[in-house]
Amino acid sequence: MISTKKIYHADSSDDFQDWQAELSAAVSDLDTLFTLLDLPKQAHSHTPKQFGLRVPHAFIKKMKKGDIHDPLLRQVLPDGRERMTVDGYSTDPLDENNHNPIKGLLHKYQSRVLLTVTGACAVHCRYCFRQHFDYHANQPSTHEMDEVMDYITKHTEVNEVILSGGDPLSLNNKRLKLWLDKITAIGHIRTVRLHTRLPVVLPNRVDHELIALIRHYQKNIVIVLHINHPNEIDDQLIAKTKQLKDAGATLLNQSVLLASINDDIQTLSKLNQDLFGAGILPYYLHILDKVQGAAHFDIDIHDAVGLYWQLLEALPGYLVPKLVQERPNHPFKTPIDIYQYSNKKMKLMIKNACNL
Ligand SMILES: *Cc1c(COP(=O)(O)O)cnc(C)c1O
Numbered sequence: 091m092i093s094t095k096k097i098y099h100a101d102s103s104d105d106f107q108d109w110q111a112e113l114s115a116a117v118s119d120l121d122t123l124f125t126l127l128d129l130p131k132q133a134h135s136h137t138p139k140q141f142g143l144r145v146p147h148a149f150i151k152k153m154k155k156g157d158i159h160d161p162l163l164r165q166v167l168p169d170g171r172e173r174m175t176v177d178g179y180s181t182d183p184l185d186e187n188n189h190n191p192i193k194g195l196l197h198k199y200q201s202r203v204l205l206t207v208t209g210a211c212a213v214h215c216r217y218c219f220r221q222h223f224d225y226h227a228n229q230p231s232t233h234e235m236d237e238v239m240d241y242i243t244k245h246t247e248v249n250e251v252i253l254s255g256g257d258p259l260s261l262n263n264k265r266l267k268l269w270l271d272k273i274t275a276i277g278h279i280r281t282v283r284l285h286t287r288l289p290v291v292l293p294n295r296v297d298h299e300l301i302a303l304i305r306h307y308q309k310n311i312v313i314v315l316h317i318n319h320p321n322e323i324d325d326q327l328i329a330k331t332k333q334l335k336d337a338g339a340t341l342l343n344q345s346v347l348l349a350s351i352n353d354d355i356q357t358l359s360k361l362n363q364d365l366f367g368a369g370i371l372p373y374y375l376h377i378l379d380k381v382q383g384a385a386h387f388d389i390d391i392h393d394a395v396g397l398y399w400q401l402l403e404a405l406p407g408y409l410v411p412k413l414v415q416e417r418p419n420h421p422f423k424t425p426i427d428i429y430q431y432s433n434k435k436m437k438l439m440i441k442n443a444c445n446l
Pocket residue numbers: 196197198199202203204252422423
């Protein structure tokens with residue numbers, strides 16, 4: 091009985107003093123997760139030591155109780171299939187180790203650099219392409235921050251700095267401010283971008299201090315959220331995105347196309363319309379990176395293009411994210427050629443349209 095009571099208290103995010111307490115109370119054992127979701131315990135569940143289960147209570151609350159197939163649960167629930175090695179799926183699918191001139195800095199694309207400012211994430215997404223990345227070796231210390239800044243200062247072709255990770259919003263506001271102060275002080279930097287899932291999985295992270303911080307800077311602040319399913323968007327998130335927008339941030343979203351989670355036209359079209367309702371514009375729809383342990387989330391490229399085609403038909407252009415794939419050593423995220431991968435029916439439609 092005592093443990094049930096404890097779980098009940100932890101379940102209500104209002105009980106937490108602040109977002110950091112909520113973050114450290116994230117669920118990391120299957121028994122607690124299943125109890126919270128009214129699911130029967132599983133005898134042969136798989137919990138890896140590295141990159142184990144991690145999910146904040148606020149995200150669990152968005153899941154449907156009693157449903158093992160819930161699309162939010164599937165994104166975080168460890169699965170025995172992760173242990174299979176599948177041809178073509180590797181631990182460094184993007185060959186990032188080759189574009190790592192100094193610790194914590196990736197310079198793959200001409201005008202922007204990506205900084206891995208922390209290895210920590212509030213949630214462990216099972217399909218994450220960075221799950222094998224050596225964050226420890228790649229997190230700049232305060233001293234190494236200066237090396238990063240020197241690099242950016244010398245590279246005047248860079249006008250945008252992306253804070254990534256891990257999740258940059260898992261840093262506390264003080265640390266985040268330190269990064270933002272240094273980056274925005276560089277004259278040729280016009281935009282700072284944050285790639286984050288924290289407002290989605292732990293909306294309380296967007297606190298007054300963070301809002302004030304975003305409001306403070308004169309330079310463009312772009313926040314790219316990571317939302318894969320419309321059930322991730324609720325009133326609490328909408329209240330937070332509104333505050334972020336009011337503070338002057340531009341909000342975009344990237345999703346990953348995931349088997350049995352969002353690979354149907356109803357889900358995708360609702361997702362992109364609901365994003366707009368929350369003041370967020372769709373940016374990218376990623377074909378899954380071929381990372382070891384995630385093959386069961388992958389979908390056939392022809393099916394992906396078939397879905398995308400339906401999305402183009404169903405939605406206005408501004409609600410259709412770009413369908414892209416990251417290919418090692420390409421100078422940008424590669425747009426998928428929807429004609430190359432069309433099926434016969436689509437080819438026929440194109441032919442007929444051209445004959446009109
Ligand atoms: C995705 C990514 C970027 C940003 O690419 P955009 O197309 O500008 O969104 C920059 N650097 C790295 C290493 C990336 O993976």
